[in-house]
Amino acid sequence: MSEMSKIVRTITSIAFPFAMIYGLYVIAHGHLTPGGGFQGGAIVASACVMILVAFGSKWTLDKIKEKRLSVFESIGAVAFIGLAFLGLIFGTVFFNNFLVGNEYLFGVIPTTGVANINTAGILPLMNFAVGLKVIAGLFAIVLVMAYATTNYKEGKK
Amino acid sequence: MFSIETGSGFWTPIVWVIAIVVAFLVMYIIRMFGNKTYKKNTEQTKSFLSGNPEYPKEQMQIKASNLYWGFTQSMEGFYNLLRKMHTGNASDYVLWFVIVLAIFLLIEVI
Amino acid sequence: MSIPLPEYTPALIIAIPLLGAFLTPLISRINDKLRNIFVILVLGLNLFFVSILAYNIFTKSAQEPYIMKYVFGGSQNIDLTLPIVRILFEVDAMSIFMAIIASTLMFVAVIYSWAFMKENTGLDKYYTLMLLLTAGMLGMMLTGDLFNFFVFLEITSISSAALVAFWTHKGESVEAGFKYILISTIGALFVLFAIAILYGQYDALNIAVLANAIQYTFLDKIALVLLIVALAMKAGIVPMHMWLPDSYSRAPATVTVALVGATLASLYGVLRVIFTLYGNILLDPAKFDIPVNIFIGWLIIPLAVISIIVGVMMALRQTDFKRLIAFAAVAEIGYIFLAIGTGLAAMGTEYGRTALEGGIFHIINDALDVGLLFLVAGAIYYATKEWSLNEMGGLARNMKYTTIFFIIGLFAVAGMPPFNGFASKLLIYESTFQLNPILAIVAILCSILLLAAFVKVFHSAFMGPKLPKFKDVKEVPKSMLFAMGILACIIIFFGLFPGLVLENIVRPAVDALLSNAQYLSMVLGGA
């Protein structure tokens, strides 16, 4: 994909932080509102894809390497499974929500009708892990596809 | 431990293994009666094709597609049907699924 | 006597390959050899846990069917009759029987890949997908929740489709991968549709709860047909088998062995749906005008017979080594389905039970035999870089061990007497003969034709004069021989001690399938 016009690039630079913040908000509030790791991750990834479309695949590939993204993806997945294993260690059951009850890290037991971000135990942590995986994974997919199509055209010429 | 019952019969592999061992023994004994004048690396070891010259190795090997020629030839009609069935077209794969699903649904509902 | 195991072992069986899968890319950044050892260790540990769990379950279910229940993420004592959603693993003798097959095949495949895939790049992704595939297959086999079954089915399809297309520099591999993912996705979507129909009626997703509540209404009939047809397509029944030779023949040999496991996992799905989910209906045939078991049994039998005939006939005229074995695999699946259909149609009689025993025994034999043959085909490809039988010849002179393994696989898959294939096929022949003699005659004839097809391979690939172009061909590396040796040893063991296997492994599995009432009472508890 080649670079688009200056207008598009400027608008993208302005819109990108907003899309990013919105996506991160959806990830962080996954246990309170509709949304969560996948949905927020998809929003952030589409913000990144917007950059890719506007600035062209060459520019983007200079900034971000696909290999680095796949490392982040693995870290997200390992964190998710690791949290499930921690449930086995601290609470004797796989996927146990062992953080409920402590007062510091997402452990507060909520009262109905009141939004409190410091609740839900390991669910927010799992949302973060899934979010990290989805951002890295989806962006890597689109990046590789863009790279593949660019290479093909150059090879033809 | 060795045998299985099938309801109307049984199967014991040990008997079969003993039979095979006996067969090999008989074969070995017969082989011992063979001619002892065989010598390696002489004219004896060359294959004899009624006096015709031997072809190069590649031509001596019967190709896989030529094996069972008579069988495939006699089943020509059936194989033509099968060949028409295996189109290699992904749409047809889905079509077969839809057909089987439709037939099963019709039979089941009626 | 059983070996003490932590009660969360069923969860570990899924969790270990998953954790391993996501750690593999990180480890492979350090060292390639370390990654290979790590993957083999992970699958070995998994096989160890599966075997111990299997030993426990088989010994406990020798007297009466035993089910191990594991609830994820919460208290173990829950009342399932309430509308509570929990993901359960329900491990009975049948599921652990399939799990042994899957984990053995994957373990062998990974050992084989050490040398076989050495020259490829991107192996971190290959091993990640292999481990994901393992987790998916084992999940399908152990889960007690229908939606969870769908999720694991999709994990299996996606990872195996990506593996089929792993050699992306070959157009045909990519084409086969595309066909595979297309067919798998359609199958999985129809499975999901059927699950949604059942959920809409009974408000439950757990298999036992659904089986307890099922009424066999009009919608249930539709759901049954959707589930059976979609899962049978994934198991490769004619006329929906065309994806199978394509993807089996163009995937790397290790992946093909894994695919055999994935296919059998779908077959397990069919068994589970018929015998457990709709088990109450089948065991109580008096409720309806036509007994349901005879009805479904005679729906399955024609498809099975067509599968056997078409698979064998197509195998006879193939010239591509792996494609030939793939068609033979279609025929083998046909034998298993024939046994299932006979067992259904003659449910309650002595020979119906014999048929099911034969069918389930044949599942493990099919996995071992076909797996070994594919590994041999992979070894020949590794040595000669050839798929086509027309180009081969005289390989027995250079590859002695491979030839021996091929002969073992040939006799086993064709059902020649002292090998394991014969023991299970004999059970199938005897029981189908009592249902309908024509079925048994077709089965025996096709078994002979199968032998003919493999004799053709033996002749054209291994026999004949030494061809000049294969002068430098050497025996394959030791890791590949070791992997083939494992399977060959198991085949010979099963062939010599069929009674032992039948008594201790197959009978508990058949009992688990047929004793639906115990299943329900043990899972639902209380009652």
Add this chain to the structure above:
Amino acid sequence: MIYNIPYIAVVCLILIGLYALVYKRNLIKMIIGITLIQSGVNLFLITLGYRKGSIAPIYTSSPGGIMALPIPQALTLTSIVIGVAVLALMLSLVIHIYRHYGTLDVRKIGRLNK
């Protein structure tokens, strides 16, 4: 009658998807067919969870009243996530097929047809 419209739409979507899979020759259109079937099944799941007059199952500052059961929605979300993975895999395979065969016609890529 009005409550049956979603179910009719489900059947229509699945049939259109199957039509596209069987009769369309372009691989991309076949993938669209798969997506249509997927949407149909998702719509079916979501419709099962509908209840007249219910509110979304969010506890945060909820006005009270009957809440819809969130299970079908959770199932749909899982199905959508799987759908994304399948779609990505299929599209990347199509890119590779186009590279090797230079066409997207499903009849011309069928080389495995013996």
